Amino acid sequence: MNANSKDNKNENENYNAVEVKFIIEALEALSNESRLKIFRMLVKAGHSGLTVTEMSKSLNMPMSTLSFHLAKLSQANIVLFVKQSRFIIYSANFESVNKLIGYLTESCCNGNPEECFNDICK
Amino acid sequence: MNANSKDNKNENENYNAVEVKFIIEALEALSNESRLKIFRMLVKAGHSGLTVTEMSKSLNMPMSTLSFHLAKLSQANIVLFVKQSRFIIYSANFESVNKLIGYLTESCCNGNPEECFNDICK
DNA sequence: TTTATATTTTTAATATTCTGGAAATATGGA
DNA sequence: TCCATATTTCCAGAATATTAAAAATATAAA
Numbered sequence: 439m440n441a442n443s444k445d446n447k448n449e450n451e452n453y454n455a456v457e458v459k460f461i462i463e464a465l466e467a468l469s470n471e472s473r474l475k476i477f478r479m480l481v482k483a484g485h486s487g488l489t490v491t492e493m494s495k496s497l498n499m500p501m502s503t504l505s506f507h508l509a510k511l512s513q514a515n516i517v518l519f520v521k522q523s524r525f526i527i528y529s530a531n532f533e534s535v536n537k538l539i540g541y542l543t544e545s546c547c548n549g550n551p552e553e554c555f556n557d558i559c560k
Numbered sequence: 561m562n563a564n565s566k567d568n569k570n571e572n573e574n575y576n577a578v579e580v581k582f583i584i585e586a587l588e589a590l591s592n593e594s595r596l597k598i599f600r601m602l603v604k605a606g607h608s609g610l611t612v613t614e615m616s617k618s619l620n621m622p623m624s625t626l627s628f629h630l631a632k633l634s635q636a637n638i639v640l641f642v643k644q645s646r647f648i649i650y651s652a653n654f655e656s657v658n659k660l661i662g663y664l665t666e667s668c669c670n671g672n673p674e675e676c677f678n679d680i681c682k
Numbered sequence: 683t684t685t686a687t688a689t690t691t692t693t694a695a696t697a698t699t700c701t702g703g704a705a706a707t708a709t710g711g712a
Numbered sequence: 713t714c715c716a717t718a719t720t721t722c723c724a725g726a727a728t729a730t731t732a733a734a735a736a737t738a739t740a741a742a
Contacts, residue, residue: 461596469590526719
């Protein structure tokens with residue numbers, strides 16, 4: 439029990455550089471108005487995803503601009519894509535959002551939920 | 561039940577401009593390496609918080625740089641501060657992180673957890 | 683009231699990001 | 713093959729962000 443909470447603490451402190459880099463990349467990717475719009479649109483679209491042309495029409499955004507932002511989102515692994523003949527279907531990657539949230543909540547109270555003065559850890 | 565899930569959907573879509581602006585500001589604030597370091601350090605410090613001088617020493621960062629980043633973090637309401645005589649004590653605002661996470665998770669599956677193909681909503 | 687300490691503001695240089703038009707690439711159909 | 717469609721890459725200008733030294737402000741203690 440004592441040992442356990444110490445382990446949690448260490449785990450928490452040992453996020454490695456690669457993981458932190460992913461976290462920052464993900465936060466960066468989502469922290470832009472255009473990209474957050476794109477991301478939310480993909481979230482709404484669900485499984486089936488959307489093509490660049492569809493998004494371009496809905497958001498009234500040039501395809502080169504969209505392409506730029508989609509590249510950032512997929513580099514950050516926040517968005518996935520598959521080629522389907524001439525089309526490229528983009529979709530939201532919920533698993534990554536999950537990881538991101540995990541990191542932010544693990545930050546809480548230095549990994550000691552029993553000492554938490556907020557309800558994040560509970 | 562049907563009506564309920566429709567309500568959830570509308571709620572989800574009706575995040576107003578001010579709230580979305582807060583979300584973006586918070587994501588922006590956290591998406592910088594220096595600021596994420598500062599934030600995590602404050603998270604670890606917990607209730608009692610830290611002064612600029614203390615952080616400056618630990619992070620080996622000039623106080624003017626710290627001040628710049630702390631201003632961004634507190635503008636985004638991700639970090640709180642109180643004056644205590646000559647000192648200013650900064651601390652993490654977990655409530656805001658909570659809200660941020662709420663927004664990102666509410667994005668999931670367009671507010672229909674029962675249709676979620678991931679475990680975020682569950 | 684002078685001095686020391688804590689922090690912020692100003693400023694300027696540098697770096698990075700965003701945007702969209704135009705050209706390039708890739709693929710499927712006529 | 714030739715054409716239309718889907719998307720990306722290239723480019724360059726505009727806008728923003730980051731950094732830290734130096735100066736300014738604020739407060740407490742001697």
